Amino acid sequence: MQYIDNILFLIVLALGIAFFAKSAKKIIRNIKLGQEVDRTDRTSERWKNMTLIALGQKKMITRPISGLLHIIVYVGFVIINIEVLEIIIDGLFGTHRIFSFLGTTYNVLIGSFEILALLVLVAVFAFFARRNIIKLKRFIHNDLTGWPKSDANYILYFEVVLMSLFLIMNAADRHLQLIGYTHYPEAGAFPVSSFLLPIFEGMSPGVVALLERSAWWLHIIGILIFLNYLYFSKHLHILLAFPNTYFADLDAKGKFTNLESVTREVKLMLDPNADPYAAAPADAPATKFGAADVTDLNRVQLLNAYTCTECGRCTSACPANQTGKKLSPRRIMMATRDRMVELGDEIDKNNGQMPQSTKTLLNDYITPEELWACTSCNACVEECPVNINPLSIILDLRRFLVMEQSAAPMSLNAMMSNIENNGAPWQYSQQDRLNWKNE
Template sequence: MGYIDNILFVIVLAAGFGYFAINVKKLIRNIKLGKDIDRYDNPGARLGNMALIALGQSKMVKRPVSGFLHIIVYAGFVIINIELLEIIIDGIFGTHRLFGFMGGFYSFLIGSFEILAFLVLFAVITFLIRRNVIKLWRFVHSDLKGWPKNDANYILYFEIVLMTLFLVMNAADGYLQSVGADHYAKAGAFPVSGLISGIFEGMDYNTVALIERIAWWLHIIGILVFMNYLYYSKHLHILLAFPNTYFANLKPKGKFRNNETVTNEVKLMMDPNADPFAAQPVDENAAPSKFGASDVQDLNWVQLMNAYTCTECGRCTSSCPANITGKKLSPRKIMMDTRDRLEEVGRNIDKNKGTFVDDGKTLLFDYITPEEIWACTTCNGCVEACPVNIDPLSIIMDLRQYLVMEQSAAPTELNGMMANVENNGAPWQYSQMDRLNWKDE
C-alpha cells in the first residue's frame, strides 16, 4: 500500500509541475511577442534595484500598514514553503519528517514556520476586511470589478486554507508524537498547532493519523494548485517581480525614448551635406514600420512583462491626478487591459497552430479608448507609486504616438500647436522672423 501512495504522489507531483511548465512556456512566448529593447546595460544597478524593490519591498512600505502586512505574507509564504522540500522527499520515498535528525535546529525551523503561519493568517484576514468590510477606495474603484475583484479574494481564501491545513497537519502530528504512535518519532516544535492539538484527546490513533494524512495530502495538492493558479491571477507578480524590477528603466522618469525613425529624419534634415532625396536601403523581409503602438505586438517585451507583473493594487490609480479629478484614465486599467489583450492574442495563436490570425481587434480602441490616454498628464505619478516598477506611462505614450503619427487623430489644440512648431518653429502662431522679438522688450 505504501508503494501505491508513493507512486500516486509522484504522479500528482509530475502533473502539477508539468502543467506549471506549460504555463511558463506560454508566458514566455507571449512576452516575446513584444518588440526587442535593450535592457541589459548596467547590471550592477539592475541587481541593486531588484534586491531593494523586489526582495526588500522598499516601495511597498511607503504605505506602512499594507506594506508591513504584505511583508508578513510574502516572507511567511516563502519561508514556510521551505518545508515543501521535506514534503516532496517524504512523499517520494515514504519517509516521515526526514529532516528531524537535525534535532534542535529542526525544532527551531518548524516552530518559526508555525509562528509565521499564524501571522500570515492574521495578515490575510486583515486584507479581507480592508477589501470587503472597510472597502478602501482603490479596492472598490470602477475598474476593479468582476474577475479582478474576485481573484483577489480567491487568493486570500486560498492562503487561509493552506495555512490552516499546515497547522492542522502539525497539530495531529504533534499529538501522535506525544502518545508514541508508530512512525511518529519526536521531531519538531509546535508552539501554535500545539495549542489546538487537545481536540484530538480521546480520539482513536488511527483516526488522528488519517486526519494528519488528509491534511498532508491536501496541503501539498493545494500548493501545486496555487502554483498553477498564478498564471491566471494577479499574483503572477510573485514570480515576475524580480525580472520586472531588474529590467526596469534606469533613466530619469522625465526622459522619454526618442523614436529612432524620427530621429534619423531630423538628423538628415540638419545635415547640410545630406541628400534628402537619396534612396534609403530597404529590407524587403522586414515588417512595415509603424509609429507608436496600436496593439500588444507593437509594444516592447518589457511593457508586456509589466502587464503580467501588475499586482492590481491600485496605488497607481490612487496617485493619478487625472483619475482623482474624474477623468476616465486609470493606469491600473491600462495594465489590466494590456494583459487581457495579450492573453487574447495568445489564445488566437494557440487556436491557429502558432500563427496569429487577424481578429479585427486592437489594444487601442477595443480595450483602451483615446479619451483615456489623452487624459494623462505624463506626471509619472503612477510609475513612482508602483511597488514593482511597472511603467503604464510608456504604454500610454506609445498609443498616443500611434494616434498622432499614424492616424492624425490628436486633439484640436495639440494639432494647432504641432502645426505652429512645424511652420513657425514655436508653439505660438507668429512669423519665424518675429520669434526673437522678446529680447527687445
Template sequence: MSYIDNILFVVVLALGFGYFAFNVKKLIRNIKLGHNVDRFDNPGERWSNMAVIALGQSKMVRKPVMGILHIIVYVGFVLINVELLEIIIDGIFGTHRLFSFMGGFYNFIIGFFEILAFGVIAAVTIFWVRRNSIKLKRFVHSDLKGWPKSDANYILYFESILMVFFLTMNAADAHLQSVGAHHYAQAGSFPVSCFISPLFDGMSEGTVMIIERAAWWLHIVGIMIFMNYLYFSKHLHILLAFPNTYFANLKPKGKFVNLESVTNEVKLMMDPNADPFAAAPPAAEGEVIAKFGASDVQDLNWVQLMNAYTCTECGRCTEACPANITGKKLSPRNIMMKTRDRLEEVGKNIDKNKGTFVDDGKALLNDYITPEELWACTTCNGCVEACPVSIDPLSIIMDMRRYLVMEQSAAPVELNGMMTNIENNGAPWQYSQMDRLNWKDEA
C-alpha cells in the same frame, strides 16, 4: 500499499509541475510577442534594484502598516513553502520528517514556520476586511468589478486554507508524537499548533493518523493548485516581480524615447551630402515596416508586456494619478489590466491557429483602451513612482499616443494647433517668427 501512495504522490507532482511548466512556456511565448528592447545594461544597478524593490519590498513599506503586513504574508508564504522540499522527499521515499536529524535547528525552523503561518492568517484576514468590509476606494474602483475582485478574494482564501492545513498537519503530528504512535518520533516545535492538538484528545490513534495524512495531502495538493492558478491570477507577480524590477527602465523618469527611424530621417535631412529628392530604399523581402507607436500588444516591447503580466492590481498607481483623482476616465491600473487581457486574447488566437496569429479585427487601441483615456494622462510619472514592482504604465500610454499622432493624425485639436505652429513659426504660439523677440521691447 505504501508504494501505491508513493506512486500516486509522484503522479501528483508530475501533473502539478508539468502543467506549471506548460503555463510558463506559454507566458514566455506571449511576452516575446513584443519587439526587442535592450535592458541588459548596468547589471550592478539592476541587481541592486531587484534586491531592494522586489526582495526588500522597499516601495511597499511607504505605507508602513499595510507594507509590514504584506511582508509578513510574502515572507511567511515563501519561507513556509521551504518545508515543501521535505514533504516532496517524504512523499517520494515514504519517510516522515526526514530533516528531523537536524535536532534543535529543525525544531526552531518548524516553530518559526508556525508563527509565520499564524501571522499570514492574521494579515490575510485584515486584507480581506479592508477589501470587503471597509471597502477602501482603490479596492472598490470600477477596475475591480467582476473577476478581478473575485480573484483577489480567492487568493486570500487560498493562502488562509493552506496555512490551516499546515497547522492542522502539525497539530495532529504533535498529538501522535505525544502518544508514541508508530514512526511519529519526537521532532519539531509547535508553538501555534499546540493549541489545536487538544482537539484530538479522546480520538483513536487511527483517526488522528487519517487527519494528519489528509492535512498533509491537502497541503501539498493545495500548493500544486495554487502554483498553477498563478498564471490566471494577479498573483503572477510572485514570480515576475523579480525579473520585472531587474529589467525596469533605468533612464530618468520623463526622458522621451526617440524613434530610431525618425532619428535616422532627421540625420539624413541634416546631412549636406544627402540627396533631398532621393527615394527611400525599398523594403527587403519579408521585412515588416515598423509602425510609429503602438496600436496593439505586438507593437509594444517585451518589457511592457511583462509589466502587464506583473501588475498586482493594487491600485496604488491609480490612487496617485491626478487625472483619475479629478474624475477623468484614465486609470493606470486599468491600462495594465487591459493590456494583459488583450495579450491573453492574442495568445489564445495563436494557440487556436497552430502558432500563427490570425487577424481578429481587434486591437488594444479603441477595443480595449480609448483615446480619451490616453489623452487624459498628464505624463507626471506618478503611476510609475507609486508602483511597488516598477511597472511603467506611462510608456504604454506614450507609445499609443505616438501612434494616434504619427499614424492617424488623431491628436486633439489643441495639440494639432500647437504642432502646426511649431512647424510653421518655430514656437507653440500663432505669430510670425519675425515677432518672436518682440517681448523684449515691452519691458
C-alpha cells in the same frame, strides 16, 4: 503495495509541475510577441533594484500598514514553503519528517514556521477586511470589477486554507508523537498548533493519523493548485516581480526615448547625398511610429502587464483620475495584459500562426480619451511597488495617434502647426515669435 502512496505522490507532483511548465511556456511566448529591447546594461544597478524592491519590498513600506501586512504574508508564505522540500522528499521516499535529524535546528525551524503561519492568518484577515469591510477606495474603483475583484479574495481564501492545513497537520502529528504512535517520532516544536491538541482528545489514534495524512495531502495538493492558479491570477507577480524589477528602465523618469525610425528619417532628410532606398528597400515593410497593439510594444512593457499586482496605488496617485477623468493607470496595465492573453489564445487556435485579428489594444481596449487625460507626471511610475511603467505604454499609444493617424486633440494639433509654421507654439509670425518675452 507499500509504494502505492509514493507512486501516487510522484504522479500528482509531476502533473502539477507539468501544468505549471506549460503555463510558463505560454507566458514567455506571449511576452515575446513584443519588440526586443536591450536591458543588459548597468547590471549592478539592476541586481540592486531586484534585491531591494522585489526581495526587500522597499517600495511597499511607503504605506506602512499595508506594507507591513504584505511583508508578513510574503515572508511567511515563502519561508513556510521551505517545508515543501521536506514534504516532497517524504512523499517520494516514504519517510516522515526527514530533516528531523537536525535536532534543535529543526525544532527552531518548525516553531518559526508556525509563528509565521499564525501571523499570515492575521494579515490575511486584515487584508480581507480592508477589501470587503472597510472597502478602501482603490479596491472598489470601477476598474476593479468582476474577475479581478474576485481573484484577490480567492487568493486570500487560498492562504487561509493552506496555513490552516499546515497547522492542523502539525497538531495531529504532535498528538501522535505524544502517544508514541508508530512512525511518528518526536521531532519539531509546535508553539501554535499545540493549542489545537484538545481537538483530538477522545479520538482513536487511527482517526488522528488519517486526519494528519489528509491534511498533509491536501496541503501539498493545495500548493500545487495555487502554483497553477498563478497563471490566471494577478498574483503572478510573486514570481515575475524579480525579472520585472531587474529589467526595469533605469533612465530618469520622464525621459522621452527616441524612435530609431524617426531618427533615421530625419538623418535622411538632412543629408542631401543620402539614398533613402539604401536604408529602406522598396519591398521593406512600412515603419510604424508608436504602438497600436501589443506586438508594437516592447517585451519589458508586456512583462510589466503580466507583473501588475492590481493594487491600485498607481491609480490612487494619478492626478487625472483624482479629478474624475477616465484614465486609470491600473486599467492600462490590465487592458494590455487582457489583449496580450487574447492574442496568445488566438495564436493557439490558429496553430501557432499570428492571426489576422480585427482588434487592437488601441481603441478596442484603451481609448484615446484615457490616453490624452494623462499629464505625464510619472506619479504612477513612482508609486508602483514593483517598478511597472504604465506611462511608457500611454506614450507609445499616443505616438501612434499623433504620428500615424494625426489624431491628436485640436489644441495639440494647433500648437504643432504653429511650431511648424512659426517656430513657436503661439500663432505669431516668424518675426514676432519672441514677443512672448515681453508679455
